[in-house]
Amino acid sequence: MPMRLRAEKRHKTTEDLKRLNLGPQVFVFKNLFSGQILYSQVPAYHQEQIDAQFLNPNWQNRKPSRRQDLWKIMCVANFDNYEYATAAYQGLLDLRKARDISQKKKSNELRKKNDDGNVWYSGQYRPTYSQEAVADLAHVIDEFELEKTKLFWENEWRRGEDKYWRADLVEHDKLPVFNLKHQTVLLDVMRAKAVEAFAEERAKQDAQGGQQNANAAFA
Secondary structure (H helix, E strand, C coil): CCCCCCCCCCCCCHHHHHHCCCCCEEEEEEECCCCCEEEECCCCCCHHHHHHHCCCCECCECCCCCCCCCEEEEEEEECCCHHHHHHHHHHHHHHHHHHHHHCHHHHHHHCCECCCCCECCECCECCHHHHHHHHHHHHHHHHCCCCCEEEEECCHHHHCCHHHCCCCCEEEEECCCCCHHHHHHHHHHHHHHHHHHHHHHHHHHHHHHHHHHHHHHHC
16 A cells, blocks of 8 residues: 655655655656646645646646646656755746746747647647756756666656756656556555665665774774
């Protein structure tokens, strides 16, 4: 049975993540209807998160519905430690806020337009939002030098060309193929694996540190 998590509006600290048995991760969800992106520190999301991340909705970027059948995981980002994970999450939110508010005009100028001068779309789907999210993720990893980051993609082509990613900081992999109705189970498995991997790595580092101290004592 996957653990049930309420995605609260309040950002989770490193201590919160550890206490809740969460991994050093960021979950990037994509809206299948609109193409909009939602970030989460947990393998779940809530209406309060949507309200907090869509601060300036308009007809081209409406506040999306929380419907479970509309949100599919696009990327799971595993970070080397909890400090990296919280920094990345905050960085992604800051870039989103800048695009929507403080640098709205500049951001809109860079977006692909249709013949009417509006953001290009097919039906109600606007691919620019997922493209911007990928660019922001690459920028955050680069800017903060978040080494040993591993990104799991729903479709590997979404990450774009290798030249946009620093090979010394990030490794790419693919999420297992899954049915949307089983997404909760998959993401809980990803959470559990991240927690286990972090614990194993820290145990290894502690053991190495202890051995070095012992060697120094007898030197």
